[in-house]
Amino acid sequence: MIRQIMKNEWTLLSREKILYLALPIYLVMLIYGIMNGTEWKTFLYDNSIEAREMADKVFQSKRDTLDKILAGKLKYSYAEDPRLPAQLARYKGYEMATKPPAPTAAISIGQSDVVPSYVKVQWKPMFKQANTDEIENPRNLAVGTFDLSFVLIYLYPLLIIALSYNVLSSEREQGTQVLLLSQPVSVRQFVLGKILLRGSLIIGTAVVVSLFGLIVANPDILSAGYAWRIAMMAVILALYGTFWFGLAVLVNALGKKSSTNALIMMAAWIGLVLVLPAALNLAAKTLYPLPSRIAMVQALRKGDEQATKESKFSRAYRADLLRAGEEAALKASNTDFYLKVLPLEQQAEKIAQPIFDEFENQRQAQQTLAERLKYLSPAAVTQIAFNELADSSAGSFNNFNQQVEAYHDVWRQYFLKPVQENRVLTKDELWNIPRFQYQPESGSTIFGRIFGDVLALLIFAGAMLVIGFRLLRNYSGAAR
C-alpha cells in the first residue's frame, strides 16, 4: 500500500517545477562544498609537510656545520658552535609541531581555519611564541566557509521544508482531501508514503553524493581506514534530515493553512539554525568568560619582575664579566648566564601560572557548557559531530595543543641537562634531538564523543515523528 502511495506521489512530484529547479542547485552545492573542503584539506596538508621540512632543514644545517667544524673545514667560533645547548633551545633551533589534517577533514572545516595546525616550539613558553596563524582575511573568516557541513546544516533543511511544508495542507486546499479520505488508506499511511518518497529523494541524494564525493575527492579515507567516519556522517545527516521531515509531519498534523505551515517551519529553521546557536554561544561566553590574553601577558611580565627580584640575579651580569676580557666573558656568559637565566624564567612562569590555569579552567568550563547546551539545537549537535568526524573540533585542537605542551617540556628537559652540566651537546645529542609526532585521537575516542550526538539526533528525529504521527491519528481533515 505504502509503495503504491509513493508511486503515485512520485508521478505527482515529478511534474513539479520546483523539483527541477531545486535539485540541481542542491547537487551543485553539495559538490561545491566537498570541493571547498577538500581544497582546504590539501592546503593544511601541504602546510604541515612544509613546516616539518623547514624544521628538518634547520636540524640538518646544524649537523652539517658540526661536521665541517669537526673536519676542520670551518673556522671555529665559539658563538657559532651549533652544539651550544641554550642557544639551540632558545633561538637557533626549533621544532615545527604539526597537526596534519585527517583524511576526513573535508567534511567540515570547523575550527581549523582559526586555530593553527602547526606551531613553532622553542624554549620560550608556547604562549609567547610568535603566532603561526594563517593570514586569512578576517572578513572571510567571519563570513564562514562554504563547506559540506554548511550545505548540510543550513541548506539541506531548507530543501526539506520547501518540499514538505504542505504535504497534507495542500491536499485540503486543492480539495483533494475528501477524495483521499474516502480511500481505504489512513491519513497516516498516506503521509508516511509522501514523506518516505521525499525523504528517500532528499536524504538519499545527500547521503549518496556526500559519501561518493568525499571518497572520490579523498581516496585516503578508505586507505587510512576512516570509512566508518563517513558512514557515521551519513547516519548523522540522515537523522538530521529525518528530524526536519518529522517536524514537517508534526506541523502538517496541526491542520493549519499551507502558508502558516511554511511560516512555522521557517521560524523553526531560523530559531534552531541561526538564533539559538548564537544565543547559546553568548550564554557560554557570558557564564564562563575567559580571562583576557592581555591579563596573561601582564602576568608573565610581573612574574618575570618578581622572579628577578627574588633571585638577586642581575641581567647586567655580562657587563661585570667583561672586565675579565672579551673572549672569557663570552664563554663564561654563554654558559653561566643561561645556567642562571633558564631557572629564572621557569620561576617567572610559575608565578604567572595561576592565570594560565584559570584560563584553561574557564575554557574547559565553557566547552563543557557548550557541549551541554548544544543539545537544544539539532543544528549545533550536527555541526559539532561533523567537526569531530573531521578532526577539526575545538576538542581535537585542544588535544593537539596538549601534545605540543608535553613536547615543549621534552624539548626543555633535553637542553636543560647540558646547560646545568655546563657543557655543549655531544654529537650524539645533536643528532638525536627528539621530534614531535602528532598522535591523532583514536577512533574510539571520537566515537565516544559523537555517540551522545547521534543519540540526541535519534531522540530529536524520533520525537518529531512519534508526536507527528500520533497527532495525525486524530486528524479531522477540517482546516483550523
Next chain:
Amino acid sequence: MIWTIAKKELTEIRRDGRFLWTSLIIVALLFIALGVGAQRYAADRDLRIEASQEDRDSWLNQGDKGPHAAAHYGVYGFKPATPLALFDPGLNDYTGTLQYLEAHKENQAAFKPAADATALARFGDLSGAMVLQLLVPLLIILLCFGMISGEREDGTFRQLMSMGVPRTKLVWGKALGVTGAIAIVLVPGILIAGVLAAILAGNNDPHEMIDFQGKLLVVALAYVAYFAIFVCVALAISIRSRSSGAALTTLVGFWIVTGLLVPRIGADISKAVYPTPSAFEVEASIQKGRDAGIHAHEPNHPNHIAFKNKMLKKYNVTRIEDLPYSFQGLALEADEEHGFKVFDQNYGRVRELYAEQDKVQQVLSVLSPAVAIEGLSEALSGTDVDFANDFSNAAEAYRRNMVRILNADIMQGGKGMTQYSAEWGYRANKSLWSKVPPFDFDPPGLSTILGRNLVSILVLLAWLVGSIFWLTWSARRIKIDM
C-alpha cells in the same frame, strides 16, 4: 489618504498576535545583545587601559640594561575599541587583540578570540547588529508578504479599487503603516537598550569617542535605509506574487540568498580572484628578504663582514673602535632599516590583498544589501579589517620609532667599544626609556571611514532608490486578479 491607509494597517498589525510575539522576541534579543555587549566592552576597555598603564610602567622601570636588550624586552600594543563595537562586534573575534613590539620583527596582532571559542561561535555572534541585519528584515517580510496578495486573496482588493483608491497611494499607505509598526517596536527598544548600554559601558577615553555622534548618526541612517529597502522589496514582491504563499517563499528565498549565500560565495569569489597566500609563503618570503640583510648578531656572516668593511672604508679607519659611532649600533640599525623594507613589502602585499578582496565583496554587495550594511556597520563601529590594519600600522610605526631611538643611543653610547662590549657592556637607563613615548592610537574619523566605504554607501543608496522605483512601478501595475 495615505495616512488613513497607514493608520488602518497599523491597527491591523497591532492586533496581529504574530507581530506582537515576533517583535517581543526581537526586542528581547536586542536588549540581551546590547547588555552583554556593553558589559564585555567595558570590561575589555578597563583591562586594556590598566594593562597599557602597567606595560608602560614595566617599560620605564625595566632597570639599567643595554638598549638592544630593552628592544627585545619590548612593548605590547593593545587593540582599542570604539563604543559602537558593543553594538557591532563585527570582525573582532577574527582579528588579533594585541601586538608584541620588539626588535628585529614585525609581529602580527595575535590571539583572535575565535581561536579560543567553542564551535558554537561559528554560528555567529548574537549582537545588536545581527538582530538588526538578519532578524528585523524577517519581521518586515512577515508584515509585508501578504499585504497586497492577501487583499487579492480575500477579495477585498477589488472593493478597494472600486472605491477609487489610487494604487500608488494604497501601496505607500501600506508601506507607511509597516514603517510605523517597525518604528514603534524598534525606536523605543533601541533607545532604551542604547541608554542602558551607555550606562553599563560607562566613561570613555576621548580617543575612543572621535566623531562618535557622527558615526552613530550615519549608522542609524544606514540601518533606516536598509530596512526601507526591505519594506519596498517585500511589498513589491507581494504585489507581483500569485499568492501570499508564493510571496513569502520568494521573500524568504531573497533573505536567505542575500543574507547567507551571497556573503559566503562572495568570500569564495574574492579568494579565487585574489588568493590569500599561506602564512608559510609569507614567512618564507620574509626570511629570504631578511637573509639579505646584514645579520647584526652573526659576526662571521659574509653580509656582516661586508657591512663592516663598508663602514670602515666610509669613515676611513681600520678598527671598528675608531668609528665615529658604535659599530654595533650601526649594524643593528642598518639591519632594522633593511627589515622595515622587507616587512613593508610582504605585509604590505597582504594588506593590499585584503583590500582587493574587500573591494570584490563590496562590489558583490550589488547582489545583496546585507553585505553592504554589514561592511558599513562594521566600519563605523571600528570592527572591520581597516580598523585592525590601522591599529597594526600604528603599532608598527611605534615599534620602528622605538628601535630607532634605542639604536641611536647605542651608536652614541657604545662609541669606541668592540661589538661585544657595545652590546653587553654599555648600559642605558630610565632617561632613555622615557624618550620612547607611550603608545597612542587614534581610531579613524568619520570622513576617513566614509571615504573607504564609498562603494558600500553607493550600493546601499542604489538599492534604496532602485527598490523605491521598483515598488512605485509595480504599484502602478497591480493586477486585480493574478
